[in-house]
Amino acid sequence: MRTVGLIVEYNPFHNGHLYHLQQSRKITQADAVVAVMSGHFLQRGEPALLDKWARTKMALEGGCDLVIELPVAYATQAAEWFAYGAVSLLEATGVVESFCFGTENGELEPLLQAAETVANEPPAFKALLKQLLQTGISYPSAYSSAITAYLSDRGYASAANFPFALPNHTLALHYLLALKRLGGKMEPFTITREKAQYNQETATDSMIASATAIRKLLLEQRSLEAARSFVPESTLRTLQQEWSAGHCPISWEHFTSALLHAIVTRTPSELAELHEISEGIEHRIRNALPQLASRQFEDILEALKTKRYTRTKLQRALLSILLGHSKADFTQDKLASGVEYIRVLGFTEKGKHLLRRMRNSAKLPVLLSAARAPQPFRYLELDTQASSVYMLGVPGSTSAHSLFRDFTEKPVTVE
Structure with missing residues (x-):
């Protein structure tokens, strides 16, 4: 079968x-x-x-x-x-x-080429990624831009012109990277x-x-x-x-009371121990609460929004607070x-x-x-x-x- x-x-x-x-x-x-x-x-x-x-x-x-x-x-x-x-x-x-x-776009070859080239994250690629992150753009944007630049520098024309930043392409690339890193035998199709x-x-x-x-x-x-x-x-x-x-x-609206309870019963230092909480966002979360227009989830997001943090990043951070997910359970070694x-x-x-x-x-x-x-x-x-x-x-x-x-x-x- x-x-x-x-x-x-x-x-x-x-x-x-x-x-x-x-x-x-x-x-x-x-x-x-x-x-x-x-x-x-x-x-x-x-x-x-x-x-x-x-x-x-x-x-x-x-x-x-x-x-x-x-x-x-x-x-x-x-x-x-x-x-x-x-x-x-x-x-x-x-x-x-x-x-x-x-x-x-249904194209597999550029994705395979990119996965083969950056699966082990060569030092030059990591340096490009770090440089782009320092400009303040989001990690997904920095990652796709780093791949494009890295492949372009090495003459991979088809992959260098590929739109890696599109949402399905981002996921697809990471599926192929995972397959490569796992030494998987499954054949990929798109x-x-x-x-x-x-x-x-x-x-x-x-x-x-x-x-x-x-x-x-x-x-x-x-x-x-x-x-x-x-x-x-x-x-x-x-x-x-x-x-x-x-x-x-x-929807998220069914969990806002539980979320607010999880926030107000933790100190900023306790919030900082949770997964997805970084760069001082724990203070932003606590300081934003008194300014909320209502207890609705959209108002919470609006109060936290910045240029650096995407909606998805903020939602993941708030979800970690709701579920009590600690950094200790989500280290790279444990996930890997x-x-x-x-x-x-x-x-x-x-x-x-x-x-x-x-x-x-x-x-x-x-x-x-x-x-x-x-x-x-x-x-x-x-x-x-x-x-x-x-x-x-x-x-x-x-x-x-x-x-x-x-x-x-x-x-x-x-x-």
């Missing part, structure tokens, strides 16, 4: 995701799809619109066969570590021969992202819209009709079920050591077959629930804590039992 891997958030699963999944199967000639999916908190420092089990159901009904969780320690990171965690998990299954990701670009906030097509645009429609219009034409029927059914139960749509387990969120009949194969092929323990962990994995502990925090923000989840679903919830199954 030939298997392709996908790295996803599915927040929510929409027609563009369906197209990507179908094309990935086609160009890799795969019989099955394994998806590494972020859990309750996502790469841009945001809570998911729906919980991870509902999104797993969407993924399986949309065509995935096995869904495994990208731990929160990697899922909420910038591109480098997000990609590293996801690629290492796909490799660790031992059943995935290829993986496929979307890019803005397809062109069609009709809606990553982070595009408005829908410009009748059938395809970005997840960002769909979430904005749902949160602003408070009606599922706003998303009907952009998602498969199976996604719409799950949205209707979760919406009726009061379990979605979830990789995930210690494979957490299964759901599977189909084909997925069940893949799990049987993984008994012999997987390089890590395969967990069907957090309660079955053979030892106390630290990143799994962070996952269960993040799930509990998320459930505290879900209006329809009023029972204490919901706080510990990671220990009791069985994997989602779809026939």
Whole structure:
């Protein structure tokens, strides 16, 4: 059984995701799809619109066969570590021969060339990156500019003119860098992202819209009709079920009281010990609170905004405060050591077959629930804590039992 891997958030699963999944199967000639999916908190420092089990159901009904969780320690990171965690998990299954990701132009060769050239971060490249960071621009902008300049200096014409700064290209490059650094065997493929670009906030097509645009429609219009034409029927059914139960749509606004509590009960020096808190931003956060126009999350962001800090960087910093993520748990050495387990969120009949194969092929323990962990994995502990925090923000989840679903919830199954 030939298997392709996908790295996803599915927040929510929409027609563009369906197209990507179908094309990935086609160009890799795969019989099955394994998806590494972020859990309750996502790469841009945001809570998911729906919980991870509902999104797993969407993924399986949309065509995935096995869904495994990208731990929160990697899922909420910038591109480098997000990609590293996801690629290492796909490799660790031992059943995935290829993986496929979307890019803005569908070109793979310049990305491969760049990954091959800078994977070991030559001194000249590191010097370029440091020089650009000193100008005050954001790290993603500095990194893409450093790659362009480094490759141009060495005569790589095709790569030197490649738009590395585009969001999907940034992620794609880091997937390939992770593959190279891990010594991975998977074959990479890419397809062109069609009709809606990553982070595009408005829908410009009748059938395809970005997840960002769909979430904005749902949160602003408070009606599922706003998303009907952009998602498969199976996604719409799950949205209707979760919406009726009061379990979605979830946004940062559901966590602002908890966030403010986490800020005001810590001193600036305590805030400084948390992941993503650097360059004195802990003082800016504490000093901004008395000036807030309201307790709304957007007002908190507005009070903290500077030229140097992107919205995503600020959201990740605030998420680290909310979740209590310490710098000690997120050192480069600890992140580079990789995930210690494979957490299964759901599977189909084909997925069940893949799990049987993984008994012999997987390089890590395969967990069907957090309660079955053979030892106390630290990143799994962070996952269960993040799930509990998320459930505290879900209006329809009023029972204490919901706080510990990671220990009791069985994997989602779809026939």
